[in-house]
Amino acid sequence: MASMEKRLQKELTALMKDPPTGVKVDAESIYKNLSEWIVDLDGAPGTLYAGESLQLLFKFGSRYPFDSPQVMFVGPNIPVHPHVYSNGHICLSILTEDWSPALSVQAVCLSIVSMLSSCTEKKRPPDNAFYIKTCSKNPKKTRWWYHDDNV
Amino acid sequence: MSSTTQTPEGAEGGCDVPPNKSETPENEDSTFYECNICLDTAKDAVVSMCGHLFCWPCLHQWLETRPNRKLCPVCKAGIDKDKVIPIYGRGSTDKTDPREKLPPRPPGQRAEPENNGGAFPGFGLGDGGFQMSFGIGAFPFGIFASAFNFNDGRPAPAAPGSPHHTEEQFLSKVFLWVAVLFMFWLLIA
Numbered sequence: 001m002a003s004m005e006k007r008l009q010k011e012l013t014a015l016m017k018d019p020p021t022g023v024k025v026d027a028e029s030i031y032k033n034l035s036e037w038i039v040d041l042d043g044a045p046g047t048l049y050a051g052e053s054l055q056l057l058f059k060f061g062s063r064y065p066f067d068s069p070q071v072m073f074v075g076p077n078i079p080v081h082p083h084v085y086s087n088g089h090i091c092l093s094i095l096t097e098d099w100s101p102a103l104s105v106q107a108v109c110l111s112i113v114s115m116l117s118s119c120t121e122k123k124r125p126p127d128n129a130f131y132i133k134t135c136s137k138n139p140k141k142t143r144w145w146y147h148d149d150n151v
Numbered sequence: 152m153s154s155t156t157q158t159p160e161g162a163e164g165g166c167d168v169p170p171n172k173s174e175t176p177e178n179e180d181s182t183f184y185e186c187n188i189c190l191d192t193a194k195d196a197v198v199s200m201c202g203h204l205f206c207w208p209c210l211h212q213w214l215e216t217r218p219n220r221k222l223c224p225v226c227k228a229g230i231d232k233d234k235v236i237p238i239y240g241r242g243s244t245d246k247t248d249p250r251e252k253l254p255p256r257p258p259g260q261r262a263e264p265e266n267n268g269g270a271f272p273g274f275g276l277g278d279g280g281f282q283m284s285f286g287i288g289a290f291p292f293g294i295f296a297s298a299f300n301f302n303d304g305r306p307a308p309a310a311p312g313s314p315h316h317t318e319e320q321f322l323s324k325v326f327l328w329v330a331v332l333f334m335f336w337l338l339i340a
């Protein structure tokens with residue numbers, strides 16, 4: 001839909017013009033397909049993920065920004081974190097029930113960086129082994145249970 | 152907008168009107184009036200009680216997306232159709248009634264009397280619940296309609312008693328039962 005593309009175009013322009021530290025987008029590849037973005041993230045200095053390079057995949061449906069994008073970690077380095085499953089799925093409420101159309105790629109990236117930064121112990125979620133065997137490919141299909149918000 | 156700019160020709164009256172519009176490219180000033188949803192300059196603008204600006208079509212679509220959880224996209228304050236204020240700028244197209252547009256923009260507070268005796272009596276209360284049940288109910292009703300209109304749609308309806316007629320009656324009964332079963336399934340699901 002046109003409104004979705006127009007908005008993504010605006011977000012891309014803003015991200016290129018004024019990228020937040022540690023967030024990089026490859027505009028070339030995004031221009032080819034506006035509905036799938038790869039975003040490079042750097043683990044914030046002074047945190048458990050300092051020096052790690054991470055990759056997020058965003059997939060946008062035609063109802064973006066009214067529907068949240070699909071967001072997951074991809075690539076060789078899936079960060080070890082109590083809310084990140086080893087298949088890249090992220091348990092973060094703004095990606096499903098707390099999504100708002102005023103959020104953006106940039107806001108999601110910053111939320112994820114902050115989620116990583118506040119982590120005190122690198123470990124997988126306790127149900128990781130079970131989840132990755134049973135889950136859908138689309139993390140939005142998971143009925144997430146946001147039990148602890150303080151990690 | 153610098154106040155020291157001298158305009159010899161004198162833009163009459165306006166003391167902080169920029170002398171030349173083309174000299175002010177898109178900057179922080181223009182983002183101030185952007186819709187918080189489409190990030191474009193707000194069209195048919197409305198402002199929420201919490202002070203956040205949206206295009207009415209954008210906000211309307213968001214309220215429809217989550218009819219039972221109406222929150223301001225920016226600050227998560229409660230937000231509703233009756234609680235947003237339309238903004239009419241001087242240069243706006245004020246000749247057309249914004250309410251005639253689809254989706255209709257809610258009217259200004261002053262134009263509306265207390266007892267809301269406006270265009271849609273009965274629709275003001277329980278907006279959320281109504282829309283929810285309607286969204287679920289619409290589909291089986293559509294099936295009902297097609298079941299009842301089954302005969303009408305044909306150019307040459309078969310004469311009563313003929314095998315063709317009974318077959319059609321049988322088919323419409325089947326459709327009816329499917330619709331009933333579907334509704335039942337919806338109720339228990």
Ligand SMILES: [Zn+2]
Nearest residue numbers: 186189206209
């Ligand atoms: Zn808008």
Ligand SMILES: [Zn+2]
Nearest residue numbers: 201203223226
């Ligand atoms: Zn607000």
